[in-house]
Amino acid sequence: MGIALNRSSILILITAAALLAPAGASAQRRISADVEVKQAAGGKVATINKRIFCSLDGRIVVHFLKPEDYILLSNVKGETRLFIPRTNEVVIDNTAVMTSQDELVSVFMGGRSEDLGLGMYGYRLQSTTREDGLVKKTFVTDKDGDIPKVEIVYENFLPIYCGYIDASGKTISKTYYSKYVPAGRMMLPTRATSITYTSQKDSSVMRTIYSDIRVDDDDPYYDFQVPSNAKVVTSNNLSGK
Amino acid sequence: MKRLLLSLIAILAIAVSANAGNYKVDDGAIDALIEASAEISPLEFMPAAAVPAAASFASGSPSPVVSFLLCTFLGGIGIHRHYMGTRPWMWAIYFVTVGGIFGIVPLVDWIMLLIGLVDDDISPYVGNTRFFMWA
Numbered sequence: 001m002g003i004a005l006n007r008s009s010i011l012i013l014i015t016a017a018a019l020l021a022p023a024g025a026s027a028q029r030r031i032s033a034d035v036e037v038k039q040a041a042g043g044k045v046a047t048i049n050k051r052i053f054c055s056l057d058g059r060i061v062v063h064f065l066k067p068e069d070y071i072l073l074s075n076v077k078g079e080t081r082l083f084i085p086r087t088n089e090v091v092i093d094n095t096a097v098m099t100s101q102d103e104l105v106s107v108f109m110g111g112r113s114e115d116l117g118l119g120m121y122g123y124r125l126q127s128t129t130r131e132d133g134l135v136k137k138t139f140v141t142d143k144d145g146d147i148p149k150v151e152i153v154y155e156n157f158l159p160i161y162c163g164y165i166d167a168s169g170k171t172i173s174k175t176y177y178s179k180y181v182p183a184g185r186m187m188l189p190t191r192a193t194s195i196t197y198t199s200q201k202d203s204s205v206m207r208t209i210y211s212d213i214r215v216d217d218d219d220p221y222y223d224f225q226v227p228s229n230a231k232v233v234t235s236n237n238l239s240g241k
Numbered sequence: 242m243k244r245l246l247l248s249l250i251a252i253l254a255i256a257v258s259a260n261a262g263n264y265k266v267d268d269g270a271i272d273a274l275i276e277a278s279a280e281i282s283p284l285e286f287m288p289a290a291a292v293p294a295a296a297s298f299a300s301g302s303p304s305p306v307v308s309f310l311l312c313t314f315l316g317g318i319g320i321h322r323h324y325m326g327t328r329p330w331m332w333a334i335y336f337v338t339v340g341g342i343f344g345i346v347p348l349v350d351w352i353m354l355l356i357g358l359v360d361d362d363i364s365p366y367v368g369n370t371r372f373f374m375w376a
Contacts, residue, residue, distance in 0.1 A: 038275050040274055040275050040278045041313070043277075043278050043279060044278055044279055044280075044281045045275050045278035045279065045280055045281065046280075046281055046282070046320075047280065067282050091328070132263075134264065147348055147349065147352075153264040155264075160264055160265065161264035161265075164348055166352070172348065173348055174266075176264070176265060176266040178265070178266075178268065191268065193266050193268070193271050195266070196313070196316070196347075196348070196351075204313060204316070205271060205274060205275070207271055207272075207275060
């Protein structure tokens with residue numbers, strides 16, 4: 001009797017899980033957020049503001065608000081269009097897909113937070129080590145011209161640091177991820193700070209802050225379409241000068 | 242002068258924190274550095290007709306030194322590309338990457354421009370409309 005009850009319980013649990021899993025998966029189909037990026041160097045700082053709209057199917061809409069009003073649309077097929085409302089022009093580019101899929105929210109939403117999207121660039125995991133309670137993974141690539149080694153450090157399974165190491169073994173850029181918040185079923189960093197070291201004296205700092213994160217909201221920008229009367233400025237694939 | 246002093250203090254604080262062997266940065270120092278900096282518009286660097294940009298500059302052709310420095314300090318937002326000449330909206334493409342893999346493209350740009358600086362030749366990148374200027 002006891003065994004039969006356990007089997008029943010297991011069957012009920014499996015059935016419940018099967019029923020609930022699709023509902024859970026479909027519960028988080030869209031995420032939008034305000035993004036403020038400030039890059040500072042030499043006593044100057046430049047700011048760009050945008051709002052991003054990421055869908056689970058890979059469609060991304062980026063509404064640039066500052067310094068100029070642009071709307072960039074991208075999907076996983078590699079189709080990227082940039083709409084310029086001021087002039088009602090659209091630029092078509094089929095080469096920038098990797099960049100749009102690089103958007104932090106898209107990386108986390110797509111389950112690529114483990115390597116922060118490095119795999120898309122041909123990086124492979126070389127080693128995993130533990131250091132002061134943190135996990136450090138080292139990724140490498142053999143492609144010429146790229147950064148040969150990248151280290152990602154995790155705390156509680158979340159990336160908190162990414163270091164780019166040049167061929168001489170020197171870390172030339174560091175990015176720190178912090179202030180994680182729950183966004184639906186995942187955790188998102190709301191702050192990323194990149195420091196690029198160009199010499200012992202000089203560095204450039206880029207701070208990215210995510211705010212007003214909304215899950216499964218109904219903002220019409222998710223489905224933004226370029227007006228049919230927009231003038232196509234460039235229809236080539238930017239394969240040459 | 243006060244701003245400069247604050248900037249130096251903040252940069253020193255960032256450097257100390259970043260070299261402390263941990264993997265966390267002092268957010269307060271970063272915020273202080275940014276607040277102490279003078280706001281500029283990225284558009285100040287961008288010629289209206291950006292291809293080829295070389296014609297927009299009185300000096301004739303973009304300087305390898307200036308290109309390298311712009312990539313060094315404002316590479317994350319693609320300013321160096323606009324200085325050297327590219328599509329007017331290239332900054333937007335660069336800015337999509339901000340937040341993702343975070344600047345690996347500007348970093349490779351930086352390395353290639355450093356090589357160009359040493360060779361005194363950045364001609365392959367002048368007026369280049371490709372997103373990956375080195376590809």
